[in-house]
Amino acid sequence: MRREVVLLGLLLLALAVLVLAPFVGMQAITPADVLRSGGNGVDEAAIFWRLRVPRVLLAFLAGASLSLGGMIFQAVFRNDLATPFTLGVSSGAALGATLSLRLGLSFSLLGLDGPTLFALLGALLSMAVVQGLAARRPDATGATLLLAGVAVNFTLSSLILLVHYTSDAAQSFNILRWLMGRLDVVGMGSVLLLLPLFVVGGLAALLLHRELNLMTVGEEFAVSRGVDAGRTRTLLFLGTSLLVGGVVAVCGPIGFVGMMTPHVARLLVGADHRRLAPASILLGGILLTLCDLLARTLLAPAELPVGVITALLGGPFFLWLLTRSRSGVR
Amino acid sequence: MIPALEIRHLRLDLGGAPILRDVSLAVPAGSRLAVVGPNGAGKTSLLKCLCGIHRGWKGRISLDGVDIHGFGQRERARRIAYVPQPGGRLSPYTVRELIIMSRYPHLSHFGTQKMTDHELVRDLLARTGLGPLADRPLATLSGGERQKAHLAAALAQEAPVLLLDEPTTFLDPRHAFEIRSLLQRINREDGVTIVEVSHDLNTAVMDSDRVYALREGATAFFGPAERFLDEDVLGAIYGRSFLLADHPVTGRRVLVPEPVER
Numbered sequence: 231m232r233r234e235v236v237l238l239g240l241l242l243l244a245l246a247v248l249v250l251a252p253f254v255g256m257q258a259i260t261p262a263d264v265l266r267s268g269g270n271g272v273d274e275a276a277i278f279w280r281l282r283v284p285r286v287l288l289a290f291l292a293g294a295s296l297s298l299g300g301m302i303f304q305a306v307f308r309n310d311l312a313t314p315f316t317l318g319v320s321s322g323a324a325l326g327a328t329l330s331l332r333l334g335l336s337f338s339l340l341g342l343d344g345p346t347l348f349a350l351l352g353a354l355l356s357m358a359v360v361q362g363l364a365a366r367r368p369d370a371t372g373a374t375l376l377l378a379g380v381a382v383n384f385t386l387s388s389l390i391l392l393v394h395y396t397s398d399a400a401q402s403f404n405i406l407r408w409l410m411g412r413l414d415v416v417g418m419g420s421v422l423l424l425l426p427l428f429v430v431g432g433l434a435a436l437l438l439h440r441e442l443n444l445m446t447v448g449e450e451f452a453v454s455r456g457v458d459a460g461r462t463r464t465l466l467f468l469g470t471s472l473l474v475g476g477v478v479a480v481c482g483p484i485g486f487v488g489m490m491t492p493h494v495a496r497l498l499v500g501a502d503h504r505r506l507a508p509a510s511i512l513l514g515g516i517l518l519t520l521c522d523l524l525a526r527t528l529l530a531p532a533e534l535p536v537g538v539i540t541a542l543l544g545g546p547f548f549l550w551l552l553t554r555s556r557s558g559v560r
Numbered sequence: 561m562i563p564a565l566e567i568r569h570l571r572l573d574l575g576g577a578p579i580l581r582d583v584s585l586a587v588p589a590g591s592r593l594a595v596v597g598p599n600g601a602g603k604t605s606l607l608k609c610l611c612g613i614h615r616g617w618k619g620r621i622s623l624d625g626v627d628i629h630g631f632g633q634r635e636r637a638r639r640i641a642y643v644p645q646p647g648g649r650l651s652p653y654t655v656r657e658l659i660i661m662s663r664y665p666h667l668s669h670f671g672t673q674k675m676t677d678h679e680l681v682r683d684l685l686a687r688t689g690l691g692p693l694a695d696r697p698l699a700t701l702s703g704g705e706r707q708k709a710h711l712a713a714a715l716a717q718e719a720p721v722l723l724l725d726e727p728t729t730f731l732d733p734r735h736a737f738e739i740r741s742l743l744q745r746i747n748r749e750d751g752v753t754i755v756e757v758s759h760d761l762n763t764a765v766m767d768s769d770r771v772y773a774l775r776e777g778a779t780a781f782f783g784p785a786e787r788f789l790d791e792d793v794l795g796a797i798y799g800r801s802f803l804l805a806d807h808p809v810t811g812r813r814v815l816v817p818e819p820v821e822r
Contacts, residue, residue, distance in 0.1 A: 454612065
């Protein structure tokens, strides 16, 4: 019962953050400004609706997606440090998007532009590598798994550097700025792009909450209870590819949100994925929205890349997890 | 009568190495079988073939005369319950959560927990004496309590056949005895067929109807429990002789520890 109350509290907090965050920024906007649209000089209402609101929604959606991706990986691999970021799926998506930026591809398919498509493709490909490892070595959940992730990350980072190196100055700036993680958008386009990916990936996590629980205890345990482990893993990995690929395409590789928030969520509502999945969504959204709030106000009028803030929070958190005994790293 | 579980010429290779070469046995419904044998003989692998963890074995496994391949994964999990070997990573779940999630094979895909499920969970908690610990995370329990939690979870599968992998190996004498008497009640009162891997030959023989001994993946002994503790049988399986004596209460033969230097 207490945990349901906590979950409700998270929901209210998320709503409060979503409603209040657009008013905070380089220049504070009051509700009165928004209502009094079309004044002279800078149009506050336009800033509010075209810049602030889309940005807050994007941050929330991206945070929720990354958090869910992390939660799924931690369950499937039974390792607190396993996330799409640490296992190289984000890097895969980043390489895809970098390639697309380098080649200056300007086509679109099914409403998805070049970088998004390539990022999704990159996420799927690196996910296939992870899936191959998981299927071949189901016992690899500790150090082996993380070292494999390090290897994949190194390889992909080198390829990103290579692509970057061969770019001209303009492309190079685009790539670099994007690699730092960004949430500054104009209009609702990016939000509408992420939304369907989030819905599909989120549904996979919410509907498979029983399977996620059983997989967390152990894959063999899950199988003995009647779970089709291979199919479940494939569904979850596809969902995670959509969640992470979409975010990386739009915002760049934002690290550590996916690792931190599921842990905090677990402390708040317990390990049962029926509550953990919604809690991870809400907490991830709240965390990234607040990080972005810091990023755009801390050094105002200058703006920090949000990836810098999350990494500054996440690095120490990673170390803290490593020092705990239950972290699953042996 | 058709046996609850029948295995014929089971063969399993893992990574190119033969783990099980030729296993054949039958377990009558409601009876209790102990699976024994030296370390690495393939006992755990045998259980894992039965509950779907190891695939790609050859031979035939049938439940109530029906080929096990005829059952879907959930249906199989409703017919065979499994208590894994103790140890491994500690899961973050509470006792209650572990029991509830083991109801998985009985739930429709998107179905919710039914009222009867909650009654069953309460009943299982009471029977295993875990009521006061129901909402404690497994990681905070002792080895004996954790083993009871895993037993309760397997019972939540409500399967007619229960597999256990060394359920008492790491337990102190008191907890080991409690698990043994729980298993006896489950077998005698509920009629659950039990297949149990064990290294404790005395309790294996005392608690079971029949004993199946594996040696290097093949049958070394299969017969009534009272015929197992025998110089020749043990010598053939473990490759050395043991000290046997008569039990002061039952009068049956038991293995007694011998001094290392005599």
